[in-house]
Amino acid sequence: MTIIAPAPLRLLTCRGACPAAARFPEHHDRLLSVDTDIDAMLALVELAVTWHELDYSESPVVGPAEWLRFADNHDWTYPDRAERVFSLAVDIVGRRAVGLPPEAAGPSLASVVDLVRG
Template sequence: MTTVAHAPIQVMTCRGECPAAARYPDHHELLLAVDRDPEALLALLELAVTWHELDYTDEAVIGPAGWLDFAATHDWVFPDRAERAFSLAVDIVGRRIAGTGAAADVASSLATVIELVRS
């Protein structure tokens, strides 16, 4: 009997328009999995929760300001999950800055990411 080894399925979701792929390759790959990997989803939510508490200056991560562009330039295996993940992460960060007048910008951006992920 012959055993055939199949190569792992590679999900291609980056259209080459994402500057984060070159700048933050590990975090880019992690974020690409938020719609299919619970660990990636938890990592995104932990980053959102701690964004205003910890100093990420020296970390190779895509910050909240880049999440909307990230969502817009990628395709998702499960678009509804991706929409919920990025929407929740943006909302978490936005709630922390609600008293500074930036909440309206975050709310507007949240609507944008939902629309982009659905399309």
């Protein structure tokens, strides 16, 4: 009886042509399933949310700068879903990079309402 091991997703979809597949094979394969696997989708969103909070420099992950190109360069079971999740993840990282909106220089709206009522 011959047992055949399944080929990794990167070999089936990228044929070695994807830079992310070569550098981060496990994360690459995980990203390939964001359109069909809710856990993979949530993992990508969690990575985006924590990108500026945690140090990923030593982690074998595809970074946000590559996510949109990654999404464009792969075939998806649900292309619209893949585009949405990668776009959302990039947006989350981008919002954090820009920073939180500055606080107003004057009194808050609650303070103004209290003054008017008082």
